[in-house]
Amino acid sequence: MKSLKALLAGIALAALTVPALVAGAANAADYKAEYKLSTVLGKPFPWGVGGDRWAELVKEKTGGRINIKMYPGTSLVNGDQTKEFTALRQGTIDMAVGSTINWSPQVKELNLFSLPFLMPDHKALDALTQGEVGKTLFDLLATKDVVPLAWGENGFREISNSKHPIRTPADLKGMKIRVVGSPLYLDTFTALGANPTQMSWADAQPALSTGAVDGQENPLAIFVAAKLATLGQKNLTLWGYVADPLIFVVNKEVWASWSKEDQEAVRAAAVQAAAEEVAISRKGITAEDDSLLKEITAQGVEVVRLTPEEQKAFQTATQPVFDKWTKQIGPDLVKAAQSAIAARK
Template sequence: MKSFKTLLAGLALAALVLPGAAEAAYKAEYKLSTVLGKPFPWGIGGDRWAELVKEKTGGRITVKMYPGTSLVNGDQTKEFTALRQGVIDMAVGSTINWSPQVKELNLFSLPFLMPDYAAIDALTQGPVGKQLFDLLATKDVVPLAWGENGFRELSNSKRPVRTPDDLKGLKVRVVGSPLFLDTFTALGANPTQMSWADAQPALSTGAVDGQENPLSVFVAAKLPTLAQKNLTLWGYVADPLIFVVNKEVWESWSKEDQEGVRAAALQAAQEQIALARKGIAGGDDSVLKDIQAQGVEVVKLTPEQQKAFQTATRPVFDKWAKTIGPDLVKTAEDSIAKRK
């Protein structure tokens, strides 16, 4: 009996002094999903988060990144559902890709809502961002930080696009969102829905004429080599990213490790946003110069030209504002109006 009591006491002591002993339920490795891997800023941000998590939790939490939404066979629109179900432990996800399950995230895809980077920040770092995080927290996930994929610009293989008429008949690859289908249909284009993995060969063969993506993607994916020789800077929508953890996974971690993961997400997100804007924002146009050096014709819309696109897509904006929620849209518009 004495030896048994001694054994129990020893085990209790071990649980107190051995690092990680109290977290016996921790997984050996956690799965982090992203759409894009390195060298895209999105993938670099995910990789950095994994690195910082290990550092800030003293190695108790090890994360492996799975780019290409490979955990859901490349179907970007299924990522959020898989995250809720626990198939995915963590993600750096796109507001666009998750909008089919969380309609309020369509806010960022309302055409021409956000005129500049300060407007994105006014939304993600203000009352809109908090409201959306509160909403996501009711859906089996814990949102931690806002990242950024960037403003989505238009490219194609056929002709420069300066007016809505120039888009007529163009086959444009879009993400799996009904709002994007509505927007490009309103402009007279022929939107074609497909994953990014399928989009690149489709551009190469001419199965689709064009696509819309941030400039960081345009460069890293080497789209000029896929016949994308016409680029229009119209900044019609932007694509914030969200660093999240599955709620059950989050609750399995100690408070100390939760704070470590949160701090890692905030730091990785900040670094990722800076990288996504490098050479594009703040008076630095080095990325554009590199693109032009590859023989791409870059069209910068005048305010009047942009207004024509805005007018053509206003019925889409009004229709989707009702779906997203008029109060949320109003809060967003007010936040943008007050931006610094």
């Protein structure tokens, strides 16, 4: 009798389980064999490390149901960084760890982080990305065919050149500076008397090597990983004029194709990978740990640290640019950002 009851119970359990397994198989069948993740930089840059880590964590947290391959160098859009967000919206790219700078031509509000001298330090940046301003920007992105999941960080952008130390706006006069493809950057460097030249990162390195351009602006982690000191960049000025947050996102249709369980796994993986990536991007450049700066100095680079008065001169020179772009970004958003920064701990 017991064995009969056990048999019947087993049949009942199988009846309940089989449909579930079939449904699971159907869901798995809808998944792509590989999802394409776009980044501008690969390893060993923090940006690439973050993207690689996200892919690793997603595979782990979904039990291998979602497999991601990272495509650095924005190779999915032939290296054109400014086309990445459009390709993401169209589904050519499934996922991305993207720069607010590169996506700003399509999402003007993301220019907020490129307003010259808006954010004085990492706490100010965190006040924006981890507060109401960050939520507002994520809500906006969510209306543009993507699902934003977490904030990463490329870092504060410092300026280097092959000519001479930069301490005043006059030191930039006529200097050819490589900038990303953003009109705001053109306006900023034009206001400082420089000759800004737009080019992709892939083109920037040989241009620096040959002297086709004199200088560039990038976070210190990129300065070291790209070995810019070997490309004639022997003068580095720490001015922290803008920061470049990264955003971990998924194409909206791709996101909708996943089960709720896998969506939460991908989100958790993004949050974890982003936190790890931010920590890497800040390593060695803080008051508590300046090991990266020491490494740069050891490479024969003259590092200039601006005094508050010297930095004020650059801020004054770029104030008209700040005012012009505040109107385009949205005065209310800029005001909210300024309030959040002022209230930071």
